[in-house]
Amino acid sequence: MNDYLIQLTKNPIIQKLTNAMGLPKPPIELYRNNHPWEDRPLNDQSVLISQIQQTAITRTLAEIVVKGGGNPFIENDDAIVEIFNQAGKGYGRLPQSIIKGELPDKLSPKILIFDATNLQKPEDLNPVYSFFHSHLRSLAICGRVVILNPEITDQTDVSTATTARALEGFTRAMAREIGFKGATANIVYVAPDAQSRLEPVLRFLLSERSSYITGQPLHISTQVISDEAIPKTRPLDGKTALVTGAAQGIGAAIARAIAREGARVIIMDRPSEDIPAGKLAAEIQGDLLFCDITTPSAGDQILEMVANTDNGLDIVVHNAGITRDKLLVNMKPDAWDQVLDVNLRAILRVNEKLLPIMKNNGRIVCLSSVSGIAGNRGQTNYAASKAGVIGFVSGLASKVLDRGIAVNAVAPGFIETQMTARIPFATRLVARRLNNLNQGGTPDDVAETITFLCSPGAFGLTGQVLRICGGAIIGA
CATH class of the missing domain: 3.40.50.720 (NAD(P)-binding Rossmann-like Domain)
Structure with missing residues (x-):
């Protein structure tokens, strides 16, 4: 989504006026x-x-x-x-x-x-x-x-x-x-x-x-035990990756970036996302898996899909997530349960099924959020689920070290997506400015970081949460 202040920096007349009047400079386009x-x-x-x-x-x-x-x-x-x-x-x-x-x-x-x-x-x-x-x-x-x-x-x-x-x-x-x-x-x-x-x-x-x-x-650290080669280009050649919630937005950007670096990507999303998921699969030559991640059989459906591939499963990106924002006193039980089920409980259920079949030197990357670190008004359900993701990463990382599997999370801040585009203009404007870089991030910012964490070279990092937030003022 366009940030009008960044667009102003491209106008030489505006630049001259800003300098002449001593006004604060608009954010730099990164x-x-x-x-x-x-x-x-x-x-x-x-x-x-x-x-x-x-x-x-x-x-x-x-x-x-x-x-x-x-x-x-x-x-x-x-x-x-x-x-x-x-x-x-x-x-x-x-x-x-x-x-x-x-x-x-x-x-x-x-x-x-x-x-x-x-x-x-x-x-x-x-x-x-x-x-x-x-x-x-x-x-x-x-x-x-x-x-x-x-x-x-x-x-x-x-x-x-x-x-x-x-x-x-x-x-x-x-x-x-x-x-x-x-x-x-x-x-x-x-x-x-x-x-x-x-x-x-x-x-x-x-x-x-x-x-x-x-x-x-x-x-x-040297915690992860691995002797895998570390290529500088095409680091994911020959690997198979599962990306949940991959049809649109950040998930689609992740799938594209991982595929670009050589991985075969299983694009998993709800049946209702068949049109964007189908277009993405054609674009990156990926495999489609239509499945609601909250169904009890989701893990088995993934196992069946992986069994039909030649390479097993090297990478899992737990991206699927939803919001149902309300002040706690106004939050209905359904809103609480839906967010916890999609964002947290589904990860535990699916991971329990997938971990035994993951190949050595694998990578697991989860999507947390700065809301899970600092909390956010009207998001007790979402903040709880994303903080739980951090606990999941911390707890699992130490248990798969000897298999060379690294487990990490990313915590995006304000990212310009279709979802954030629906936020009221004034709220969106303020949210963009509450970080060091004075602007929102992009889905590609998240995707490039996750692609790195999925690569063999990330074996020195495990059990960590890397914030992709422009240095947001909130949180640690």
């Missing part, structure tokens, strides 16, 4: 990418990197940047420059050393990375402050900021845990300060010995596929 995955997603972009000192992941970080197609600029540290030099020789991407706090003329880096994985005490936050204080103003439109942080465990000493959490607060606040230019900032916690799982996560976060994810923490 750079997005819904094309097939590419080998070098950084695409010759300038990447400015700093560290407290050399860390265990310095060499890994160097290889990620140069293999991804980035041009590294390193704040003056000869040892780190040499590591990047060794990594870049084979790719023609030698690093440029710069004086701390200074940039070459007219350089506007697209990406800022700070490796803080060896921080130990609050004083270690000072170099982080200095780096971003000096360079944040120069960050390009729709730029990316990523901070790497040590994972906090029961064995982490108090000083390190304190400082690492302080850095998360710093990142969230910084994300709010750079959102006006369409830029994002996220923090990645890296567990000991998990640096080999960092590359796919950074390739996603630094790309234009993560445009509506900002102010978020991600935790990379």
Whole structure:
């Protein structure tokens, strides 16, 4: 759906008037990418990197940047420059050393990375402050900021845990300060010995596929046991995916994105959605399964469909969901039961049937919501169901680690769909502005994130909830 304020930014006359009158600038139209995955997603972009000192992941970080197609600029540290030099020789991407706090003329880096994985005490936050204080103003439109942080465990000493959490607060606040230019900032916690799982996560976060994810923490671990190859392109080749509620909206976008990356998609929706589902199946060469997910036989119907495929089942995306909004005191029992049944109980029933037949190295992704994190007036049923989804993900993830199955959820914020288009204009206008990026997201924002979480490279992430909300003001 069109956001008229974003359309205004394309009008040069409006731009001049806004600048001349000192008015707040309209939101920046985000750079997005819904094309097939590419080998070098950084695409010759300038990447400015700093560290407290050399860390265990310095060499890994160097290889990620140069293999991804980035041009590294390193704040003056000869040892780190040499590591990047060794990594870049084979790719023609030698690093440029710069004086701390200074940039070459007219350089506007697209990406800022700070490796803080060896921080130990609050004083270690000072170099982080200095780096971003000096360079944040120069960050390009729709730029990316990523901070790497040590994972906090029961064995982490108090000083390190304190400082690492302080850095998360710093990142969230910084994300709010750079959102006006369409830029994002996220923090990645890296567990000991998990640096080999960092590359796919950074390739996603630094790309234009993560445009509506900002102010978020991600935790990379070695919990999921997997030896599956990690292709950089067509990551879902040969896999079979089930997407529930796939006929329209976000579900259809998910099905398209997963199919684009090579998966055979089973499009599951109610019989009443036969026309849009049929068109989608023809478009992506997918399989159709007309089934009401709330019926007791839904799991068996899916099993029968999967039995007729050649490859088994690799991916399940629990997307089907409904709303029946009313204030709690006015909510009828039917409205309560319908939402809990579709959004939560059906997931438990279907998953119980599907889990035994899922292949090793599989992926399960569920749709939660920021409403499930923060609550929302008039949505006690919906918020309960979506919070329950988070509990489902947390509870299931630890039970399938040895099979290489990763289980995660996404929590979309305000997404421009046919459903949100029916919201009154004034309410819709306010909802768009209640985030760092000052605009709503798109179904493709959700679909690209889920496609990443379904890929082999997401094996470092499990039991997590990734918000796709533009850094919404509500929630954590």
